[in-house]
Amino acid sequence: MQSEDRDAVDLDETDLAILERVERDSDVNLEELSDTLDLSRSAIHYRLKKLKNSGVITSTSADVDPLALGLSLLIITEVSVAHESGYAEDIGEALAGIDGVYQVYYTLGDTDFIVHSRVQNRAQMNELIDKIVGIDGVNETSSTFVMQEIKTGDRTVANMSETMIDDVLDDS
Amino acid sequence: MQSEDRDAVDLDETDLAILERVERDSDVNLEELSDTLDLSRSAIHYRLKKLKNSGVITSTSADVDPLALGLSLLIITEVSVAHESGYAEDIGEALAGIDGVYQVYYTLGDTDFIVHSRVQNRAQMNELIDKIVGIDGVNETSSTFVMQEIKTGDRTVANMSETMIDDVLDDS
């Protein structure tokens, strides 16, 4: 009754140690992991495979620097829709489909969607905002310009507190 | 004069095709890439190495599902600071250091920082917000709750338009 096993595959300290390491660098030498965790290479591989199959590791991706591709402008846009009823899903999908948009959240509060986009110049920025405003049902938008990305890169385990870690481990 | 070569390593269509593929799955078989791009395994490897060394590929990471670790609550917080002068950098670092926080942006506009955090329950959420408010110099905060993550996962190339791609290619 106190276990909320949604996707909760029960993990131990070893699993978390592996996760923390591979989310930092998935090309890690199995020998290094085997070394620090006192486990055979095959055991590490076995656990990694299980973590992937169970969906704990959703994918393993190469992170491409946006600046290297000229995407130097990051814009965060708050989007409000006219009618709260029904269309929300469709509008979310429409926002997600716009070129340059790479994060879309449906939020509870004064604004309905929060959208993160990257573009190369002002012209593309204007075009992007026009596309957002042009979506049927979108009422009002407010865009802010990001001066500096202080923390980025979606690490999950690395940002967890001791309390959060314990919560995962106490799921036996 | 029209080339703004900041980090701009000039890339061709083949490089972009490789990037688009490895940012989706970095464990791609070299044979598959070699097959679809009509290039030898070694050539693909050569280009990948170059892309990593030049910083276009910053890292290669395993993506861990936050839900699998019980992090079901995503909160987006707008933070305003008291004095615009000086302390901004320090406050940004302080925000980035809080457990649960995984994205921090310094923005231009009515609000100074935008912070994304993940927690497991209300208690952790309250604790997190208390820590943010407790930072010296933080004036006002406004948190909104994310109901649904419609688009996520920091793909760079996948979200680019044809125009953006062309801009990268016309950098010879």
Next chain:
DNA sequence: AATGAAATCGACCAGCA
């Protein structure tokens, strides 16, 4: 679930266009 041996895949070296 973890171990060790066999097949497979990726990393490096030298030569070539």
Next chain:
DNA sequence: TGCTGGTCGATTTCATT
């Protein structure tokens, strides 16, 4: 400089405990 082919080493897989 960028690509080819072959080789060595590491990794993935399988059968066994």
